[in-house]
Amino acid sequence: MFQYIVRRILIAIPVLFGVTVFNFFIVNLAPGDPVEMYINPDATEQDIAIKKEALGLNDPIYVQYWHWLVNILKGDFGNSFTTYEPVINMISERVFPTLLLMGTALIIAYLIAIPIGIISAVKQYSWTDYLTTTFSFLGVSIPSFFLGLGAIYIFSLILQVLPTGGMNTLGGSSGFFDTFLHLILPAFVLGTGIAGSMVRYVRSSMLEVLGQDYLRTARAKGLKEFVVTNKHALRNALIPIITIIGMDIPLLIGGAVVTEQIFQWPGLGQLTIQAIGSRDYPTLMAINLLAAVSVLLSNLLSDVLYSVADPRIKYT
Template sequence: MGHYIVRRLLISIPVFLGITLLNFLIMNMAPGNPVDMLINPNIPKELLEIKKELLGLNDPLYIQYVKWLGGFFRGELGYSFSSFAPVSQLIGARIGPTLLLAAASMLVGILIAVPVGVISAVKQNSKLDYVMTGLSFLGTSIPPFFLGLGFIYLVGIKLKWLPTGGMSTLGGSGSFGDILMHMILPVMVLGITIAGKKVRYVRASMLDVLHQDYLRTARAKGLSEFLVTNKHALRNALIPIITVIGAEIPLVLGGSIIIEQVFQWPGIGQLTMEAILSRDYPTLMGINLIAACVILFTNLLTDIVYSMVDPRIKYS
């Protein structure tokens, strides 16, 4: 396993560099210029050119990319074009809330999807199965931003049970309980969306194994139906489920951009929108760097979990 992980990490290096190059080219293909977003249009063109020169925007694209890559290998991600703060500090201040929101949402989604999918498969074609399948389609079909606005209106404004925005109360101490109360609504929205998509995969995977011969043998030996279903059947159904969950992790980080806007959550999502609107290339490159690392790490972690769940899987 150790040799396999090292080999995968070495393979990830050129893949990572290719991703950064592609992102850099795509961002610079967009019309317009960051300086146009920063300076009053009535300022003389000579001053605009000076500003572009100071930001390095007059250099050829390959020179700009080489400079950025050199800074990355020195542990620097450049400075924001809009706030002039170090990009590493901007991302460092926002990555924590986003990871907290994404991790809690994934946990809630899995805790809902796995039991519901297993019960739906065991009770195949029953009324309970139809209800659970219908609710999963409903959770998948409702756009997250619409669901979020619905929760804000009903739970936050009408019932006034929970706060509707931010990560903590303004002027408050920012205690764990306060953060937890602010997390409930966005985590519910993302968790329901994740669970809605995963219930069908869990159900389908369980149906594939429920009628296998080894389960009939386990029942014939006198094992309870609970052990047969949740120990023997579920474990063998986990491989496709793990694949789907692993592919969902980067999507959760991307989907949190919308949820962070709806609930004013101070994470990477808000920073991404600010960088897009101001054409802040260094900040966008830093965010894309984080996204590339998450995808590569998730793929590696998924392969490792495969071997932990199924001892028959070996990596040489």
């Protein structure tokens, strides 16, 4: 297992290098000049040239990339074009809120999807199956921004039981319960989309397993149907489900961008929108690189979880 993990990490190095190239050139080839957004409208051409020189924007793009890559290897992501604050500090302040939101959303998604998917498979072609399938289609089809605005309207404006946005109440105690109340809506909105697609995967995987001979043997031995389904069948059905976990991370990251903006959640998603709007290239490139690393690590984690779910899987 250890050798396999080391090998996967070594394979990830050239992948990350390719990501840095693509990331840097795509961001810097975007239309618009960041200097024009921050400099005084009365500034002369000489003032603009001085500002570009100070930011290193006058160098050829491959030189800019080389300097950026060398600094990245040193742990220096540069300074923001908007706040002039080190990018690493801005990201470190936003990582925990995003991890809290994404982790809670993922837990909610699987707490919803796995039981519903199992019930749908066991009750195949029943009204329960049709009802759960309808739920999954609705979860996938409804855009997160529409669901988020609807949730704010119902639970915050009409019922007035949950806050409209933010992570803490302004001027409040900022305690655990206050953060929990602010987390409920964005986590459920983000988790619902993941749960909608996951129900279909769980159902399909369970249907493949439920017809296996070893489950008939387990029933013939007198085991209760609950034990047969939730212990023997579910564990083998987890293999394709674990694969989907690695695919859910990019969906969570993309969904967090929209959800955090709707609920004004102070995470990386909101910072991404701000960086795009202000052409803050260093911040945007750092966030993209962090997202790529997250996807690679989640795929590695999925491979490791295979052997946990099924001891027959060995890595050599």
